[in-house]
Amino acid sequence: KxxxxxxxxxxxxxxxxxxxxxxxxxxxxxxxxxxxxxxxxxxxxxxxxxxxxxxxxxxxxxxxxxxxxxxxxxxxxxxxxxxxxxxxxxxxxxxxxxxxxxxxxxxxxxxxHAKTMDKPKDYNKETMEALAKRYKESAQATNEARANNLTDSTVVMILSESFSDPTRAPGVELTEDPMPNIHALEGTTTSGLMLSPGIGGGTANIEHQALTGLSLALFDNSMQSPYQELVPHQKTPYTFNQIWNDAYGKNGSVAFHPYFKNMYLRDSNYKKFGFSKLYSLDSKPPITHQDHIDSSPYVSDAASYQNVLDSINSNDHTQFIQLVTMQNHAPYNDFYADNQFKEADVSQLSDEEKQSIDNYAKGISLTDQETADFLNQLNAVDKPVTVIFYGDHLPGIYSTATKDKNNTLVMHETDYFIWSNQASASAGVKLDPQTAGYVSSNSFMALAAEHMNAKVSPYLEMLTQVQAQIPAISRLISSNDSWGDGSTAYLDAEGNRVKRKDLSKEANQLLNDYRLVQYDMSKGKGYLNDDGFFAVK
Structure with a gap:
C-alpha cells in the first residue's frame, strides 16, 4: 500500500x-x-x-x-x-x-556518484609532503617516550549495537541500574562518552569512523553512508587492522558480525579493508556460535564474545579483531522471559514508550553481565589483549526526549571504554578524563595507542593531536530523524558544545590538516600512500 x-x-x-x-x-x-x-x-x-x-x-x-x-x-x-x-x-x-x-x-x-567532499584550496603535492614531514617528526618525538607497539597486543574493537545507559535519557527513571558492571569498570579504566552522529540508525557510519579514523563531519553532508557511497569507489582504503596485517600477513585481522554479510556491503568492504575473513550468519563457513536468549531474534552477546575468544585462543600471534554485535538491535519487543525492568521503570511516560524502554533495558542488563564475563575470561588468557568497547548510537525509542531540541547532545552520547587484561603492560591504565571523557569514534585507535603506551604512525599522531584540541567532533543528525543533514558539533573536554569560530588557532590548523588528510585518503590523489604516513617507525 x-x-x-x-x-x-x-x-x-x-x-x-x-x-x-x-x-x-x-x-x-x-x-x-x-x-x-x-x-x-x-x-x-x-x-x-x-x-x-x-x-x-x-x-x-x-x-x-x-x-x-x-x-x-x-x-x-x-x-x-x-x-x-x-x-x-x-x-x-x-x-x-x-x-x-x-x-x-x-x-x-x-x-x-556521491559527493564526497570539496577539494581544500591548499591541496597539492607540496602541501601534503610538508604535512607528512611535520607529523613524522612529531610522531618520532612521541614514540621516543613510548615503550610498546600496537602489535604487541591483540586489539578487539567491539561495536555494541545500540548500547547506551538508559538512565541518561531525559525522562527515564529506573529503580535498578541496568549496567552496574560497566559502570564499575568505567571507574578503573579509560572510559567516557562517545559523540555519535545518529539516533536509532547509521551503525556503519560510526563503524567506518572507528576503523579508518576519518570523520563523517568532514565529508559533504550529502555523504550519508561511506560504506555504500565511498568505499566501493576506493581501490585501497586504509583501516587500522592493516597495522596487524603488515606484521603478520592477512591473518593479522579477522571480523565477526552475527547477522547477514550484505548489510552496508560489509562483505565486499571488509575484503578491501584487508580482513582475512568476515564471519556472519551467511558466510562460508558461517559464524560458529549463534545462540539466542529466550525468544530474541538476534544472536546473543555471549555467543558473539565466544567467537572472539575462540579466535584469540586458536592463534599463536596477536590480531586485530572486529566485532559488531546484534543483541540490542531494534525492535524492542517482549523477548525476555524474566524482565525485572517492567517493575523497575517508574518513568512518567506513555505505556508504549515504557514498554520499549523496559525491554531495551533488559537487553542492556544482559550485555552488561555478558561483557563482564567476557572480560573475566580474557583476564584468564595468558596473552596481552586490549578491548575497545563502544555503543554506536542510542535506540530510536525515546520519542518524548527527542522532541525537545535541548536534548540533542545527550541523545547523541553513548558509553565507551578501553580496557586491557592482566597479561597486558597496560593493565589498570586509566587515561585522564580531560583526555578521554568525551570522544568521537574516529579517535578510538589513537586513544588506544595512548592507553597502551604504544608507538604511533604519523597518521595516529595527527589524530591524537586533533583529539587533544577537539575531543569530539560529529555531524549531528536531527534528534528525531536518523538520516539526513545535520549541523557539526564540536565538544570541549567537559562535553560542552563549542562554536567553530571559537576554536583556538591551533585547533583550526589541526582541523585544516585533518581535512587535507581526509581528502587525500578518500577522493584525492593519495599522496600520503607512498610517504610512510600510515607506518609506525
Whole structure:
C-alpha cells in the first residue's frame, strides 16, 4: 500500500506518454514535422533547422539524464528533490532493501556518484609532503617516550549495537541500574562518552569512523553512508587492522558480525579493508556460535564474545579483531522471559514508550553481565589483549526526549571504554578524563595507542593531536530523524558544545590538516600512500 502512489504515478505517466506519442505520429505521419536528412543534411534551410533541432534534443536529453544521475545522491539537488517527490525513499543501510523498495535502477544511480567532499584550496603535492614531514617528526618525538607497539597486543574493537545507559535519557527513571558492571569498570579504566552522529540508525557510519579514523563531519553532508557511497569507489582504503596485517600477513585481522554479510556491503568492504575473513550468519563457513536468549531474534552477546575468544585462543600471534554485535538491535519487543525492568521503570511516560524502554533495558542488563564475563575470561588468557568497547548510537525509542531540541547532545552520547587484561603492560591504565571523557569514534585507535603506551604512525599522531584540541567532533543528525543533514558539533573536554569560530588557532590548523588528510585518503590523489604516513617507525 505504501507503494501505491508510485505505481499510480507511473501508470499515469505511461498513459500520457502513449497519448503524446500517438498524437505526434498522427500529426507527423511521413511528413517529418521536424525535418531530417541523413545523407544530405545541408540540402536546404528547413532540413538544417530540423537536423539542429534533433541534435539539440538529443544533447538536452543526454544532459538531463547525466545531471539526474550526477546529482541524485546529493541532498537538496534538483534530481534528489524530484525523485523524493515521486516517492523515492533512500534506504542507504542496505542496497538490497533500497533496490527492493525504490527499484534497482534508482539504487544503482544513487550510488553511481556521491559527493564526497570539496577539494581544500591548499591541496597539492607540496602541501601534503610538508604535512607528512611535520607529523613524522612529531610522531618520532612521541614514540621516543613510548615503550610498546600496537602489535604487541591483540586489539578487539567491539561495536555494541545500540548500547547506551538508559538512565541518561531525559525522562527515564529506573529503580535498578541496568549496567552496574560497566559502570564499575568505567571507574578503573579509560572510559567516557562517545559523540555519535545518529539516533536509532547509521551503525556503519560510526563503524567506518572507528576503523579508518576519518570523520563523517568532514565529508559533504550529502555523504550519508561511506560504506555504500565511498568505499566501493576506493581501490585501497586504509583501516587500522592493516597495522596487524603488515606484521603478520592477512591473518593479522579477522571480523565477526552475527547477522547477514550484505548489510552496508560489509562483505565486499571488509575484503578491501584487508580482513582475512568476515564471519556472519551467511558466510562460508558461517559464524560458529549463534545462540539466542529466550525468544530474541538476534544472536546473543555471549555467543558473539565466544567467537572472539575462540579466535584469540586458536592463534599463536596477536590480531586485530572486529566485532559488531546484534543483541540490542531494534525492535524492542517482549523477548525476555524474566524482565525485572517492567517493575523497575517508574518513568512518567506513555505505556508504549515504557514498554520499549523496559525491554531495551533488559537487553542492556544482559550485555552488561555478558561483557563482564567476557572480560573475566580474557583476564584468564595468558596473552596481552586490549578491548575497545563502544555503543554506536542510542535506540530510536525515546520519542518524548527527542522532541525537545535541548536534548540533542545527550541523545547523541553513548558509553565507551578501553580496557586491557592482566597479561597486558597496560593493565589498570586509566587515561585522564580531560583526555578521554568525551570522544568521537574516529579517535578510538589513537586513544588506544595512548592507553597502551604504544608507538604511533604519523597518521595516529595527527589524530591524537586533533583529539587533544577537539575531543569530539560529529555531524549531528536531527534528534528525531536518523538520516539526513545535520549541523557539526564540536565538544570541549567537559562535553560542552563549542562554536567553530571559537576554536583556538591551533585547533583550526589541526582541523585544516585533518581535512587535507581526509581528502587525500578518500577522493584525492593519495599522496600520503607512498610517504610512510600510515607506518609506525
Amino acid at each position: 505504501d507503494s501505491q502512489p508510485l505505481v499510480d504515478g507511473t501508470i499515469t505517466m505511461l498513459i500520457w506518454l502513449t497519448i503524446i506519442c500517438l498524437a505526434l505520429q498522427l500529426i507527423d505521419g511521413r511528413r517529418c514535422v521536424i525535418p531530417f536528412h541523413w545523407w544530405r543534411p545541408l540540402r536546404n534551410t528547413k532540413t538544417i533547422i530540423g537536423n539542429c533541432t534533433r541534435i539539440i534534443a538529443a544533447v538536452l536529453s543526454f544532459t538531463l539524464l547525466w545531471s539526474f544521475t550526477w546529482n541524485l545522491g546529493v541532498n537538496g539537488s534538483w534530481s534528489y528533490k524530484w525523485a523524493k517527490s515521486l516517492g523515492d525513499d533512500p534506504l542507504l543501510w542496505s542496497t538490497v532493501v533500497d533496490a527492493t523498495y525504490n527499484g534497482p535502477t534508482m539504487d544503482f544511480l544513487r550510488l553511481a
